[in-house]
Amino acid sequence: MTTHPNGILVGVDGSTDSEAAIRWATRQAILHEQPVVLLHAIPPVVVTWPVAYLEASYLDSQEAAAAEVLANAQKLVQSASGDAAPPTVKTEVVHAGAPSAMVGASRGAYMTVCGTRGLGAIGRALLGSTSGGLLHHGHGPIAVVHADDTVDDTAPVLVGVDGSPASEDATALAFDEASRRGVDLVALHAWSDVVYPALGMDWQGYEEEGREVLAQRLAGWQERYPDVRVQRRVVCDQPARWLVDLSDQAQLVVLGSHGRGGFAGLVLGSVASRVAQSAKAPTIVARPR
Structure with missing residues (x-):
């Protein structure tokens, strides 16, 4: 694989699995000399009656939440870098469902990383909608990281x-x-x-x-x-x-x-x-x- 401007793409939502994916993606970016791209998806608003101010208020709160999630993710990249020089970090917010946003963004990524499950997931038995969507429809290498994965750097x-x-x-x-x-x-x-x-x-x-x-x-x-x-x-x-x-x-x-x-x-x-x-x-x- 050659260097791609979109680097190591990782989906972030503030979940434990997402944090594990960010840590792993950071180490991967250092190994491959790639930037890290943190992508947060804001799902579209669906209302059953035309109350514009409620929709605007909801969007404002979602944007604020996205900014907080991405700020925390950037701090995690810094801490996960350890003694190595941290990779360049890019952030992106998209207004779309997470599965479709990640699949679309994977077209330009060197590698795409996601947690097994996102917010609201129960257990480890099944893949979440985002990880499942990427494995079925993503482009290029797709990495799936579990929150409880333990990595031994000397293991094969x-x-x-x-x-x-x-x-x-x-x-x-x-x-x-x-x-x-x-x-x-x-x-x-x-x-x-x-x-x-x-x-x-x-x-x-x-x-x-x-x-x-x-x-x-x-x-x-x-x-x-x-x-x-x-x-x-x-x-x-x-x-x-x-x-x-x-x-x-x-x-x-x-x-x-x-x-x-x-x-x-x-x-x-x-x-x-x-x-x-x-x-x-x-x-x-x-x-x-």
């Missing part, structure tokens, strides 16, 4: 590799992230999507084929990033389960937007969706631009 980057074009984009991104962080890359390939492979299947044959696929997909990238040490994992079932299980040993999970089982028009695969909502580390889904 984990990438899912299945041989699909989307997986190739994820592999390129994962090597770059591992190189910038100075950590290992764990490349996971699942040679079967079923929970229990049928009796009589040639387990050894499929596993060897999986290792060959993994070797082929990694070869060129290992030459380009000789500083990255790669750990290869070949498993026989459910890539989503393995990625989620291994995510607690990684500082970042990277995967494609849909894999070998996806149809041409599929916008988000089941693996990407499940991992993004359940992984125990920040997750980047490499979506096409």
